[in-house]
Amino acid sequence: MGDVPDPPHALLEAVKLTKRFGSLVANDHVSLAIRAGETHALLGENGAGKSTLVKMMCGLLQADSGELLYEGTPIIFPDPASSRAKGVGVVFQHFALFDALTVVENVALGLPGHQPLAVLAARIDDCVRRYGLSVEPYRRVGELSVGERQRVEIVRCLLGDPRVLILDEPTSVLTPDESENLFRTVDLLTDEGRAVLFISHKLDEVRRLCHRATVLRGGKFIAEVNPKQESSASLARLMVGADVPRTPRVAAHALGEPRLLVRQLSVAGDGSRGSALHDINIEVRAGEIVGIAGVAGNGQTTLFNVLSGETRVEDHESIVIDKVAAGGLGPTERRALRAGFVPEERLGHAAAPDMRLSDNVLLTTHGDGQIVKRGVIHRSVLFARFQQIVKGFDVRFGGKDPKARRLSGGNLQKFVIGREVLRDPVLIVVDQPTWGVDASAAAFIRTTLRERAAQGCAVLVVSQDLDELLEFADRVGVMCEGRLTAPVPVAETSREAIGLAMGGAYGTHSAAGEGHHAA
Amino acid sequence: MPLRLERLENVSPLRHAMAPVVAALVTLVVGAVMFVVLGHDPVRAFTIYFIEPLGDAYTLQELVVKASPLLLIGIGLSFCYRANRWNIGAEGQYVAGAVLGSWLALATHGTEAGPWVLPAMLVFGALGGALWGLIPAFLRVRFGASEILTSLMLVYVAQLGLDYLVRGPWRDPAGFNFPQSVTFDDVALMPLLMADGRLHGGIVIALLAVVAATFVLGRTLVGFSIELAGSAPRAAAFAGFDEKRVTYGVFAVSGALAGLAGIIEVAGPIGQLQPTISPGYGFTAIIAAMLGRLHPVGILVASLVLALTYIGGEAAQITMRLPFDVTRVFQGTLLIAILAADILVRYRIRRVEGTTHA
Numbered sequence: 021m022g023d024v025p026d027p028p029h030a031l032l033e034a035v036k037l038t039k040r041f042g043s044l045v046a047n048d049h050v051s052l053a054i055r056a057g058e059t060h061a062l063l064g065e066n067g068a069g070k071s072t073l074v075k076m077m078c079g080l081l082q083a084d085s086g087e088l089l090y091e092g093t094p095i096i097f098p099d100p101a102s103s104r105a106k107g108v109g110v111v112f113q114h115f116a117l118f119d120a121l122t123v124v125e126n127v128a129l130g131l132p133g134h135q136p137l138a139v140l141a142a143r144i145d146d147c148v149r150r151y152g153l154s155v156e157p158y159r160r161v162g163e164l165s166v167g168e169r170q171r172v173e174i175v176r177c178l179l180g181d182p183r184v185l186i187l188d189e190p191t192s193v194l195t196p197d198e199s200e201n202l203f204r205t206v207d208l209l210t211d212e213g214r215a216v217l218f219i220s221h222k223l224d225e226v227r228r229l230c231h232r233a234t235v236l237r238g239g240k241f242i243a244e245v246n247p248k249q250e251s252s253a254s255l256a257r258l259m260v261g262a263d264v265p266r267t268p269r270v271a272a273h274a275l276g277e278p279r280l281l282v283r284q285l286s287v288a289g290d291g292s293r294g295s296a297l298h299d300i301n302i303e304v305r306a307g308e309i310v311g312i313a314g315v316a317g318n319g320q321t322t323l324f325n326v327l328s329g330e331t332r333v334e335d336h337e338s339i340v341i342d343k344v345a346a347g348g349l350g351p352t353e354r355r356a357l358r359a360g361f362v363p364e365e366r367l368g369h370a371a372a373p374d375m376r377l378s379d380n381v382l383l384t385t386h387g388d389g390q391i392v393k394r395g396v397i398h399r400s401v402l403f404a405r406f407q408q409i410v411k412g413f414d415v416r417f418g419g420k421d422p423k424a425r426r427l428s429g430g431n432l433q434k435f436v437i438g439r440e441v442l443r444d445p446v447l448i449v450v451d452q453p454t455w456g457v458d459a460s461a462a463a464f465i466r467t468t469l470r471e472r473a474a475q476g477c478a479v480l481v482v483s484q485d486l487d488e489l490l491e492f493a494d495r496v497g498v499m500c501e502g503r504l505t506a507p508v509p510v511a512e513t514s515r516e517a518i519g520l521a522m523g524g525a526y527g528t529h530s531a532a533g534e535g536h537h538a539a
Numbered sequence: 540m541p542l543r544l545e546r547l548e549n550v551s552p553l554r555h556a557m558a559p560v561v562a563a564l565v566t567l568v569v570g571a572v573m574f575v576v577l578g579h580d581p582v583r584a585f586t587i588y589f590i591e592p593l594g595d596a597y598t599l600q601e602l603v604v605k606a607s608p609l610l611l612i613g614i615g616l617s618f619c620y621r622a623n624r625w626n627i628g629a630e631g632q633y634v635a636g637a638v639l640g641s642w643l644a645l646a647t648h649g650t651e652a653g654p655w656v657l658p659a660m661l662v663f664g665a666l667g668g669a670l671w672g673l674i675p676a677f678l679r680v681r682f683g684a685s686e687i688l689t690s691l692m693l694v695y696v697a698q699l700g701l702d703y704l705v706r707g708p709w710r711d712p713a714g715f716n717f718p719q720s721v722t723f724d725d726v727a728l729m730p731l732l733m734a735d736g737r738l739h740g741g742i743v744i745a746l747l748a749v750v751a752a753t754f755v756l757g758r759t760l761v762g763f764s765i766e767l768a769g770s771a772p773r774a775a776a777f778a779g780f781d782e783k784r785v786t787y788g789v790f791a792v793s794g795a796l797a798g799l800a801g802i803i804e805v806a807g808p809i810g811q812l813q814p815t816i817s818p819g820y821g822f823t824a825i826i827a828a829m830l831g832r833l834h835p836v837g838i839l840v841a842s843l844v845l846a847l848t849y850i851g852g853e854a855a856q857i858t859m860r861l862p863f864d865v866t867r868v869f870q871g872t873l874l875i876a877i878l879a880a881d882i883l884v885r886y887r888i889r890r891v892e893g894t895t896h897a
Contacts, residue, residue, distance in 0.1 A: 350781070370777065372767055
């Protein structure tokens with residue numbers, strides 16, 4: 021694409037980097053130049069090699085061939101510390117913060133030498149003012165929302181005065197408002213001559229924010245384009261190599277019996293942020309998808325645990341699954357009522373990272389009476405089901421039966437969804453179905469859930485991705501501070517109304533008050 | 540220069556399986572150095588320790604006799620360790636089982652009680668060990684106390700309890716004040732497998748335990764739930780397996796097998812209760828479990844290897860006047876080597892250059 025303007029000089033440049041993992045070529049001669057004063061997007065599906073490339077650029081992985089150039093000179097980063105020393109900062113999707121410590125203590129741990137905390141707090145305040153990030157140095161990280169934690173990570177990076185800042189899927193955990201604030205910060209950083217590498221799969225954001233975009237597919241460099249001159253559809257085509265299907269819109273079909281009834285459900289918190297629930301009411305009927313929007317840390321995790329039976333409630337009538345009072349039942353008993361659950365955290369909650377994928381099938385199917393009979397595991401039946409999931413849901417991985425840890429996020433999510441769908445449930449509760457999942461896998465997952473609903477399954481989706489809910493849910497409610505607004509039909513609400521209710525969950529007290537009003 | 544451990548992404552099964560072999564070799568090297576320092580010819584010492592016992596029918600039998608308690612206890616411990624519950628107190632559960640089982644033998648001593656006594660003693664032995672093992676499980680579930688500490692502390696409680704019993708209420712009145720119980724009646728003794736040998740019925744029980752444990756751990760939902768609870772606790776809760784039940788379950792199994800080993804030893808090779816009924820089987824079995832990769836068949840092999848250190852140690856005490864502590868050093872070195880090998884298989888050590896920590 022020759023229409024990219026004459027480039028400013030590159031701060032950090034990857035030249036034909038190749039990385040193999042066994043027979044898999046994760047990066048095949050990939051080149052990428054991050055330039056001073058520019059925001060550069062890295063686009064690609066899961067498994068396209070984005071993470072591998074980033075890890076090589078910050079010294080977490082070593083390339084098999086190719087080289088890194090730092091201001092035009094070849095450089096080798098043996099470890100992340102040496103890349104940090106050269107001014108390459110990375111904010112990963114998963115934060116490395118200690119919940120029990122304050123913001124300033126967390127920041128101090130990541131910095132060399134011993135600075136008095138007061139001095140550091142002043143530096144944090146300074147940084148916060150300069151870049152419009154709102155972070156309070158003396159708050160405990162455990163009390164912070166995901167968005168706030170991300171800002172702590174960014175501040176920690178910025179205190180090292182980086183010349184290159186790499187942001188890994190930063191907006192996947194933010195409200196629309198928070199994303200806007202992040203974009204302003206990014207613009208300020210590039211105005212100062214810093215370079216930002218912005219990894220995302222939200223194409224609209226990339227088109228708005230980024231000066232350049234590199235697209236990877238299947239470990240190969242596909243194109244470098246000017247995203248402002250592309251459409252979302254053309255970017256998606258580059259990423260996927262084909263047109264991305266939209267989730268088919270709801271064909272009107274009659275709704276059936278209520279499969280999930282939540283009535284006046286309250287749960288006392290354990291003191292940490294977003295752990296209490298107040299008077300939650302939900303009805304999900306056969307054939308409909310109900311969405312729950314909201315920023316992370318407003319009670320969604322507690323709600324999921326209460327619905328899945330990992331946490332039981334005193335009032336058994338407050339949760340009714342398919343006409344049976346289920347509040348006092350455990351996960352296995354609730355699955356016996358033909359309910360299926362998909363938690364947010366894939367590794368460690370939905371799947372055991374160090375167990376083989378086929379064994380992970382057992383997690384939710386052991387009570388169904390087919391794979392496990394009289395306490396004995398029938399391996400051949402188990403393996404047949406495993407193959408069925410892998411084939412039916414296009415789960416891709418290397419080897420015959422790898423540990424769950426080895427799968428990419430999107431493929432593991434397809435596996436986890438497939439595991440539930442093949443149990444033929446009448447109710448599916450999904451927390452964050454497409455978090456950190458690439459566009460085509462996300463579309464596949466939404467379409468699958470849509471199809472299940474059309475066949476008479478009730479689906480409850482908890483998601484922080486508002487666009488997703490507006491695209492494929494029938495009704496949407498908003499969670500903030502442990503309360504849920506009554507779900508309303510998507511056609512009768514707007515992004516703005518929902519966004520306002522989401523924002524009510526935090527910020528200043530007056531803002532919280534407004535939020536409740538809007539709700 | 541600071542060092543750092545980095546997790547390796549791909550560990551081949553072969554590499555994993557080689558860890559115990561490498562650990563054994565390291566132990567031999569350390570042992571050789573120790574013998575040289577003590578002023579002995581290492582070749583001769585190794586011959587006495589590890590080669591000569593294998594050439595004699597009697598000591599071969601003795602080897603199996605010594606391996607069987609290690610095997611039983613080690614299998615029980617593998618249930619705990621797979622579930623990430625660290626039961627260090629098998630020695631105490633062994634003693635508790637021996638005491639409760641012996642109580643029945645002493646209660647029926649001199650009566651006309653029939654052949655039901657021995658089976659009932661085995662049940663009591665398993666029960667005693669299980670109850671002793673459930674104490675740390677309860678403390679962990681109820682109060683969050685570290686089972687590592689509580690189970691270890693309970694070893695000393697059990698040992699002192701046994702000591703009190705054989706010096707006090709259970710002492711043989713006709714035993715010239717020696718701290719030991721009466722010799723058990725024939726119905727309370729383990730039958731021998733061959734008339735003029737050392738092999739006894741407990742060995743069959745230990746081998747049955749290998750078969751049963753292989754099936755339970757490898758093929759059943761119970762085994763899967765134990766593995767899952769150890770590997771990913773939150774996923775186990777999501778799958779509907781109750782963490783508390785797993786904790787109680789593995790401690791009960793582990794304690795029961797240790798208790799069973801205890802009563803078999805007392806009713807078998809020893810034949811009466813005395814202050815010392817174990818040369819540290821409960822602790823050595825920890826090594827057997829780790830060395831055997833927590834797999835019943837692996838533990839079988841590991842138990843034989845460790846039993847060899849006991850037999851060789853006895854021979855060395857006699858012919859070379861080496862203290863029994865040398866055997867302990869061997870066993871300890873082996874444990875450290877196997878733990879280190881496990882880490883080094885999965886991680887690599889990297890140097891962190893200088894102080895450029897920024």
